[in-house]
Amino acid sequence: MTFSRRQFFKTSTGAALAIPLMASLDIDPCEAATGVNYDLSMANPEGAIRLNFNENALGPSPLAVEGAKAGLAEGARYALGGLLKPLIGEHLGIDKDWILMGTGSTELQRLAPISHLQGGGNVVSGYETWGGGLVVADNMGADVKRIPLIKDNGYSFDIDRMLAAVDADTKIFLIVSPNNPTGATAPYAQLKRVADSLPKDVLFVIDEAYADYLPDSFKTGLDLIKEGYSNVLVTRTFSKAHAMAGLRSGYGVAHPDILAKIAKFGCGPASTSIVVFGAVQGALADMEHARKSRAHVEECRAYYQGEAKKLGITSVSGVPPFILFEMGERSEALVSELRARKILISNGKSWNMPNYIRISYGLESENEAFFKAFREII
Incomplete structure (x- = not known):
């Protein structure tokens, strides 16, 4: 894939500002160049060392930064995030109609219960795990069945107990793989077992925010979708390995019917900023x-x-x-x-x-x- 700043943006960025988001603010080159004090202290409070948000310390790709600058120069225009779907689809080997852009993968995670628990129901998940969507399910009054992980096996998911917790009212089954905070990764055989065991009306959500850290040959939830499982939703993000957490961009991959149900409640066509639009192109061009x-x-x-x-x-x-x-x-x-x-x-x-x-x-x-x-x- 070749990244060209002119491919989507027709004007030059000129003297677009390079704001060092994660750098110390003791010496601010932007202020020196423009006379404006860009207060980005929320990105680095009081010069603290931030080892608490799983951010990528290396920062984004230079191509992603250039893409963001190109987008900033076109900031008066709405960006249609759907135009990124062919690029992501090419990267994943997935048809673009099976992709939905979100403001980070968290938006997809939160919209899953909003869209699938409208008529009631429960959620099955691990306990020692991240779950932005679980908080939403709790707030909706749903029964969230949190099954403890197996400590003696590296805090991995207890698939036997989780499947045993599924009943006629279960609407969502969640696995975070690789898991936050334990790092455990569900083998593909385990994911396939879950997909084969769940009723077809139960949404199997696989949070793959950290999948880019897996070996390239490692099979994940995306392979379930490619094999035809129509009740699987995989969410991914540009926040981690691509180091774009502050830009908020992610996506979901699922059967178009699932994505249409989710899109009724969010992930609108203009929810992707034009800065992100440029940055994602650069990131995908620099794997x-x-x-x-x-x-x-x-x-x-x-x-x-x-x-x-x-x-x-x-x-x-x-x-x-x-x-x-x-x-x-x-x-x-x-x-x-x-x-x-x-x-x-x-x-x-x-x-x-x-x-x-x-x-x-x-x-x-x-x-x-x-x-x-x-x-x-x-």
């Missing part, structure tokens, strides 16, 4: 950057695992850009003490794992700063 992100995560994982072993700390991790440390009753206090040093990590209690902390991998200097402070505290 090597995503592979570099994957290699960076592999290096970080080895480093964190090695340091944890030296300290006698039990860790849990997988292919995604984060790791869990089991810290017992000290977990919450550790998060607070590190925050006081401007190092931000996550408390596992958000995922029913109160004895764990989750650390997102950063740049080498950030990882070293974390362990320096961590050793001093423990």
Whole structure:
């Protein structure tokens, strides 16, 4: 795929501003060049080291940045996100009519219960897992059956118990694979077993936000769709391996009938900003950057695992850009003490794992700063 800034945008970006979203704001080249103080401190509060949101420390592809600039120059125009679907379809080997653009994959996750629980019903999910859609289901008054993961198997999904929880009122079955926060990835045989076992009117949602960190040959929920399963919804994002979390772009892949049902409640044709429109084109034209992100995560994982072993700390991790440390009753206090040093990590209690902390991998200097402070505290 060849990326051309002129392909969709007819005007030059001229002197479009390059705003360093994740850089320190101590020296602001934008202010120096324009006299305008661009306050982006929400992206880096008080110079803190952010290891709490699973962001990609490498930043987006240079081509994605150029695409975003091109889009910014055309900011007066609406972008029709549907025009990205052929590019994503080509990338995935999926027909464009089976793709729905969203404001991050979170929008698709949240719209799944809104669209499929209108007449009532319940949801089956793992417990120690991320679930933006689960919060919506809770707020709708639905019964959300959260099944604990199998600790002795790397906190993987307990498919036997999850399938046993399915009943005549079940409308949605959710798996996050690779899982956040445990990193466990469901093998394809396991996904296929679920798809074969579920009634055809149950929507099988597979959150694949971290699928780009898997080996290229690894089979995922997309392969279920390609094999003809019509009740599967796979959601993916440009936030993680493509490092575009702040731009908010993702998509769902499913049978067109499922997408039409979801689209009644959101994911409108103009919900993709023209800045994102350009950035996504650049990201898809530079998959090597995503592979570099994957290699960076592999290096970080080895480093964190090695340091944890030296300290006698039990860790849990997988292919995604984060790791869990089991810290017992000290977990919450550790998060607070590190925050006081401007190092931000996550408390596992958000995922029913109160004895764990989750650390997102950063740049080498950030990882070293974390362990320096961590050793001093423990």
